[in-house]
């Protein structure tokens with residue numbers, strides 16, 4: 001598979017604090033790369049670097065083989081942090097405003113198709129303030145997808161969802177990847193990670209501990225995979241025992 005997003009030797013320091021340490025990873029079209037890590041591991045900072053909300057101290061980010069420019073930026077659909085909507089407006093109005101803001105010409109049929117794609121009814125006139133969390137996540141996804149990006153970068157899309165909504169979101173993400181999108185997402189829900197990921201990376205104290213296809217991890221660790229992932233997330237990289245074991 002051809003890499004679409006490539007992060008090379010990324011570093012981010014805040015003052016003397018090293019938050020991202022020499023991190024390289026890539027995501028190909030059709031791949032769902034799930035980044036795992038405890039709170040504070042550096043996932044949000046990494047996503048902010050891709051979103052250009054923060055500048056890397058060192059290293060490069062490329063999209064489709066090119067540095068991030070105004071043009072390549074349009075190929076990314078991104079949601080980091082809790083999505084914010086116009087609560088008194090409908091899903092449709094929220095997307096229209098977003099497209100105006102993004103200067104993206106939006107046809108009514110594309111708007112309707114995008115809502116249907118994420119499982120929201122285009123004719124639904126309910127204000128977003130009355131949406132369930134699952135519907136809000138679908139709308140978040142619609143907003144990421146409306147300009148037809150090649151890459152999705154989404155922070156915790158499964159967070160707070162009930163089991164059925166998680167299942168639906170999982171199916172949606174898999175379908176999107178199957179249609180050729182490259183997806184980078186973070187998650188805390190280990191059982192779901194195994195159900196959705198094609199590749200798993202674990203971040204710990206700003207270090208990417210490893211990055212591997214789910215199938216090879218399953219082959220290597222079998223039923224112990226969750227234990228291994230937790231160990232990699234929880235361990236202190238400065239602790240000698242942990243360093244030797246790894």
Ligand SMILES: Nc1ncnc2c1ncn2[C@@H]1O[C@H](COP(=O)(O)OP(=O)(O)OP(=O)(O)O)[C@@H](O)[C@H]1O
Pocket residue numbers: 014017019037038039040041042043044045046
């Ligand atoms: N603007 C900032 N200035 C200084 N330190 C920061 C800043 N932003 C983040 N950090 C620190 O960088 C580290 C990584 O934070 P980050 O939010 O990226 O972690 P995370 O893995 O996304 O965690 P969470 O899941 O809680 O968002 C933390 O120690 C945090 O305190």
